[in-house]
Amino acid sequence: MPEIVYNGNKEEGSVGNMEKKAVRAERETDSHGKRILYDIFAHTHTDFEDRVRPHTHTYFEIILIEEGVGVDTCGDAPIYAVAGDVVFIAPNAIHNLYHAPEFGKYSSIVVKFSPQFLYPLDATQSDIDSLFTAPCFKLPVNLFRKESAEAAQLGEMIRGIYRERSEKQLGYELALRAKLSELYLFLVRLLARAPEVSAPTVERLTDDSVMKLKAALSYMEQNYTYNISMQEVAEQVGMDYYQFSRFFRRMTNKRFNEYLSELRLSRAKKMLLTDDKTVSEVAMECGFDYLSYFSDKFKKLYGIAPQDFRKKYRGKE
Numbered sequence: 001m002p003e004i005v006y007n008g009n010k011e012e013g014s015v016g017n018m019e020k021k022a023v024r025a026e027r028e029t030d031s032h033g034k035r036i037l038y039d040i041f042a043h044t045h046t047d048f049e050d051r052v053r054p055h056t057h058t059y060f061e062i063i064l065i066e067e068g069v070g071v072d073t074c075g076d077a078p079i080y081a082v083a084g085d086v087v088f089i090a091p092n093a094i095h096n097l098y099h100a101p102e103f104g105k106y107s108s109i110v111v112k113f114s115p116q117f118l119y120p121l122d123a124t125q126s127d128i129d130s131l132f133t134a135p136c137f138k139l140p141v142n143l144f145r146k147e148s149a150e151a152a153q154l155g156e157m158i159r160g161i162y163r164e165r166s167e168k169q170l171g172y173e174l175a176l177r178a179k180l181s182e183l184y185l186f187l188v189r190l191l192a193r194a195p196e197v198s199a200p201t202v203e204r205l206t207d208d209s210v211m212k213l214k215a216a217l218s219y220m221e222q223n224y225t226y227n228i229s230m231q232e233v234a235e236q237v238g239m240d241y242y243q244f245s246r247f248f249r250r251m252t253n254k255r256f257n258e259y260l261s262e263l264r265l266s267r268a269k270k271m272l273l274t275d276d277k278t279v280s281e282v283a284m285e286c287g288f289d290y291l292s293y294f295s296d297k298f299k300k301l302y303g304i305a306p307q308d309f310r311k312k313y314r315g316k317e
Contacts, residue, residue, distance in 0.1 A: 023313050025057065025274045038114070039112040042109050044106070054095070057091070057112075058091045059091060059112050060115070062086065070098065071099075072098075087143055090140050093140030113180050118181050154186070157186070224263050224287050230257070264286045279306050279307050
């Protein structure tokens with residue numbers, strides 16, 4: 001197993017530099033407002049001027065250190081990644097990996113991608129379980145030491161992905177999907193909490209089922225701030241209440257209210273980090289009518305009260 005270093009999620013201990021700098025949400029769209037599905041590049045630094053602020057994003061980020069030392073100070077203890085090490089940053093993890101100039105020149109290969117780039121046109125139940133349903137990683141930031149077999153395997157994958165992106169030969173994005181799918185599955189199988197296994201379905205998963213699931217999730221994403229009901233979403237996809245209830249549970253391994261609550265809480269978590277609204281205002285804007293209910297649900301999911309979460313990671317009430 002790789003050496004996995006915990007970062008940025010303890011409730012006890014010092015918060016280091018986190019109280020001194022606000023956490024920002026990294027921009028994930030281009031100048032036209034279109035979502036960026038992947039970004040693959042090589043980095044070379046020779047000075048300290050590009051030190052990174054603590055930030056978060058919803059996509060996967062994997063960094064191969066090729067020269068020098070990278071440091072992340074968002075956790076209770078700094079992470080030092082040296083040449084040959086690989087750092088995996090899970091979606092929504094707070095991090096600020098940057099070049100440590102005292103160790104000389106620094107270079108790395110960075111792979112960022114959204115699982116949406118990997119979505120197939122015709123999905124199977126396996127796709128629904130492993131790709132459409134977001135994985136829950138045990139740790140926010142993971143360090144694979146260069147001596148480990150996992151670091152060697154990841155390094156080979158990352159270099160192959162970078163070559164494909166740089167050369168842009170015929171069908172390069174098809175190749176990128178294949179290589180990023182392999183990388184995604186490697187990380188999920190190794191590091192994510194084991195998902196609840198889906199009960200076998202009698203009927204075949206049809207294109208219509210996939211389209212209805214996409215439509216339901218999209219509607220929930222666009223309207224989670226309102227008091228939407230399962231009946232409302234069921235009507236949007238042309239199903240009755242009980243049919244949709246069974247369908248949604250089978251496709252996502254979650255009850256409708258559970259999925260909606262987690263969606264709202266994930267948006268609230270981001271707002272607490274990046275917005276100056278009060279905790280009460282955040283709760284209301286994310287679809288929670290009562291602050292006490294929001295606080296209870298937030299603490300149950302994240303292990304910390306929302307006001308304490310904001311104070312810890314932004315240094316303010």
